Amino acid sequence: MLDDLIGAVAQRHGFRTSDYTATWDGGQFDASLETHALVIRANDGRQATVHLSTEALSDPWKPLKPIEAAFRQLTRRARPRGS
Numbered sequence: 578m579l580d581d582l583i584g585a586v587a588q589r590h591g592f593r594t595s596d597y598t599a600t601w602d603g604g605q606f607d608a609s610l611e612t613h614a615l616v617i618r619a620n621d622g623r624q625a626t627v628h629l630s631t632e633a634l635s636d637p638w639k640p641l642k643p644i645e646a647a648f649r650q651l652t653r654r655a656r657p658r659g660s
Contacts, residue, residue, distance in 0.1 A: 578637065579634070579640065580599070582637070582640065582641065582644065583599050583615075583617070583644060586641070586644050586645055586648050587617075587648055589648075590648040590649065590651070590652050591652065592619075592648065592651075592652075595620075596619060596620055597617055597618060597619050597620065597651070598617070598618050599615060599616070599617050599618075600615070600616045600618070601613060601614070601615055602614055608631075610631070611630060611631055612628055612629070612630050612631070613628070613629050613630075613631065613634065614626055614627070614628055615627040615628075615629060615644070615647075617644075617647050617648065617651065619651050623651055624651075625646075625647035625648070625650045625651050626647070627640075627643045627644055627646075627647045628643075629643065
């Protein structure tokens with residue numbers, strides 16, 4: 578379910594599935610952790626990290642806002658030098 582949410586938010590921000598990777602807890606979701614780290618990495622090397630509590634993951638709406646913020650951060654482009 579969370580992968581679907583991540584994909585929907587990514588698409589809304591102009592990302593295709595092939596434009597980014599989303600990795601939980603350093604590579605494998607660890608259900609025993611109280612706080613989980615979701616690293617979203619764009620193919621150009623930019624990344625954003627979302628920290629979510631296990632409690633937040635139990636509510637399908639709570640992760641939406643931080644995941645949305647992460648993709649918003651990734652859509653911002655650095656201004657070219659001299660501009």
